[in-house]
Amino acid sequence: MENALCNRDKMLLSAIELIAEKGYKGVTTQEIAAAAGVSEKTLFRHFGSKRNLVDEAFERFHYSGEMSKLFQEKITWNLHADLLLIARTYHEMMSRNRKMIWISIKDEAHLPGIRQQTQQHPRRLMEFLTQYFVAMSEKGKLVRTNPELQAMSFLMMHFGAFLNELEKDENFPGITLDAFIEESVHIFAKALTP
Secondary structure, three states: OHHHHHHHHHHHHHHHHHHHHHOOOOOOHHHHHHHHOOOHHHHHHHHOOHHHHHHHHHHHOOOHHHHHHHHHHOOOOOHHHHHHHHHHHHHHHHHHOHHHHHHHHHOOOOOOOHHHHHHHHHHHHHHHHHHHHHHHHHOOOOOOOOHHHHHHHHHHHHHHHHHHHHHOOOOOOOOOHHHHHHHHHHHHHHHHOO
């Protein structure tokens, strides 16, 4: 059973790697199977189609599960510390999933519905963050404003920073991602602290 799971993950990771490099239409299931060290028959037995393989890869290796765990287990109710943890974890996961994000942007025409599938995760994160802001406000640790707008503002700010990093063309060469995270969280937390 463990070997089957390992092979399954290899196939998923191989698909992500090759599709990010060559595009959805530019990669065959035979190439994906070869990169994963399995037969094409094995790939089809597990997934049925290249599209099913992509869909499962996006579900398997995305971040809403990890973020759910973070909000359940690691929140300290210290606004600055929590937002720093959330931002760093977000960027770590987005960096790890950068090839999937690239595929969803680049190959949307060949993968109908992929953008909606990938948007489930940031929407879920926005729900977690909105609930966090509501709870912080109820505890008197956050100014009372619109928690959903606060969550969206925080996420859009960090998604923009991720997109800048995704292109890697050094739009802002004098500013590191870590410095951006530190400064943006400091400003955001200061503005929302009563």
